[in-house]
Amino acid sequence: MRVSWHVAVFVFPFGSHATPLLNLVKRITASAPENVKFSILGTAESNRPIYSGAKDDDEFTNIKAYNVSDGVPKDHVFTGNALLEQIGMFINATPGNFEKAMKEAEEDTGVKISCLLTDAFLWFAADLAQKIGVPWIPFWPAASCSLSAHLYTDDIRRLVAANGKRVEMIPGFEGLSINDMPREVLLDNEQSPLALLLHNMALNLPRATAVVVNSFEEIDPALTLDLKSKLQKVLKIIPTPSMAAASKKTSSFRVYDNDECLEWLKKQDDASVVYIGFGSVCIPPPDEMVGLAEALETCKTPFLWSLKDHARKSLPAGFVDRTSGYGKFVSWAPQMEVLASGKVGVFVSHGGWISILESISNGVPLICRPFFGDHGLNSAMVELKWRIGMRVKDGVFTKNGTINAIKLILDGEKEGKEIKENVKLLKGLATDAVKLPNGSSARNFQELLEVITKP
The missing domain is CATH 3.40.50.2000 (Glycogen Phosphorylase B;)
Structure with a gap:
């Protein structure tokens, strides 16, 4: 089979981020043409479920995982908050670790990468996509309310500086207070590497060809409209019922009894x-x-x-x-x-x-x-x-x-x-929302396929 499209998938390997992104990829492979190839770029730890599942799972035919460095030195001993330290080391290793894995995937398949589908946290993908002239599609695995909060980071921080209490300036947030906002939005970038990462993400998302949000439009119409006014394309895609109820399979591909x-x-x-x-x-x-x-x-x-x-x-x-x-x-x-x-x-x-x-x-x-x-x-x-x-x-x-x-x-x-x-x-x-053909999520999923396979 000749590969016509080669999608590089960038995984943020912490928390529950990998799970919905990998599920989205599986769903795309079930609907996209057979000549679409997916290269999953993640750490050895986040890729392990893919390797274990690939042995006897036909859904993995067009998916192959490539390891990226997690940035942790050999024999390193963590002190304090190990998770935050791991995240910091991983961030410091980017984008070089992903560029190296991209090159490996291209040499392995013999096909240049045609699209970057990435966790939204990995905002540097905007520069990589521009460099090689391909679409950048960031995936936001959380609710649209938190995405909106990050897009309004500068406004919220100004409100904090003025001792404001309510975030009424954000459509859909009427009645919410400053204390309801994510901690990283309220921190100065110098106080937290994660706050800096999320702020950079918010600044770069308007460059994306399309932003995929793990939600559905009808849950918060005001937020949806506002996001669409700030980003080039917003595709809210909720998991289909059949996927959500996948019998005894967790979304990280492991099987439990x-x-x-x-x-x-x-x-x-x-x-x-x-x-x-x-x-x-x-x-x-x-x-x-x-x-x-x-x-x-x-x-x-x-x-x-x-x-x-x-x-x-x-x-x-x-x-x-x-x-x-x-x-x-x-x-x-x-x-x-x-x-x-x-x-x-x-x-x-x-x-x-x-x-x-x-x-x-x-x-x-x-x-x-x-x-x-x-x-x-x-x-x-x-x-x-x-x-x-x-x-x-x-x-x-x-x-x-x-x-x-x-x-x-x-x-x-x-x-x-x-x-x-x-x-x-x-x-x-x-x-x-997931009903074919006119549910909002179903329509958005079809539009995502079109973006990925655009000539």
Whole structure:
């Protein structure tokens, strides 16, 4: 087969960034012509799932991974915040590490790269794309609200300097406060390498041929219109239901077998279970773990808690045994299947966008306890704008605050009912967005294919 288009995919290998970008690539390969080749450029760690999946997965026929240096010196010992140090070293290694991998991919395939599809964080791709004369398509894996916040970084910082409290100048942010903004937007660039990275990203995104956002237009029309006024092309593309529910496959291509919690869920009443999951890196501090546990034990509501074994040491003594009749602990849960089961009445989450999107896709209300990054802004949108859930009181788990939140959503006559109706409405809008041929997400996906395969 002769390759006509060669797309280089730049991966930001931290947090949950790689997951939605790699899923988008898989979706494109299923719809694009066979003569489109994808070269995934990521660190050895972020590429490992691709190598392991490629052995027996036909979806990987047109995908090959190439390693880029992570910038970490051999035998380096991390001190302090290891993750931030890793990110800093990786950023310092760019763009040279990606240029080297691009050259390797071109020599391997014998075809020049025709398009750069990259994580939006990797803004230097704008210069590389201009240098070789190809389209640059950055992918924003989070919500459009956080993208808007970064695009308005300079305005928000001026507001902070003037002691302003509200961010009313951003369309769609009416009612939100400065404290709801991502920390990196509020910091001076010299205070944080990540703040500098995100600011540079915001300054360069208007150069992109198209910006793909992991969302759907109907969730925040005002934000969508404003983004379209600032960027050349905005393509909001939500995962299709069939992909989102990919049986027992996580979006990082690993396969798990965790039927145990799904079997437990089948025995519960519809919309009765409190599902608790904080993503792969967030764990509440010990005092909050106690507050959350005490609330669950007092409510005696069925709960499913995805919690690593090592984190269970912070639970109250005897809690697991005392709640064994109505509580279930797992070290990992197939989250999309859990939320799609119809048994979950509320999802207690960290406010990460992928979790919120999965909750919306299944019509499940949220209780959010934000930790870092975009969690705070996402959680504010959940409570104040979309009205599909609430934040825990004062941003921390306490026994009484958590009890009130659970009871309000599960049993609340007025506010709880409204929250449930709102999330069902958004679920319907998300479902309509992916419908062929005229759903907004379906149309945007077709436009993305056209940009990638433009002669």
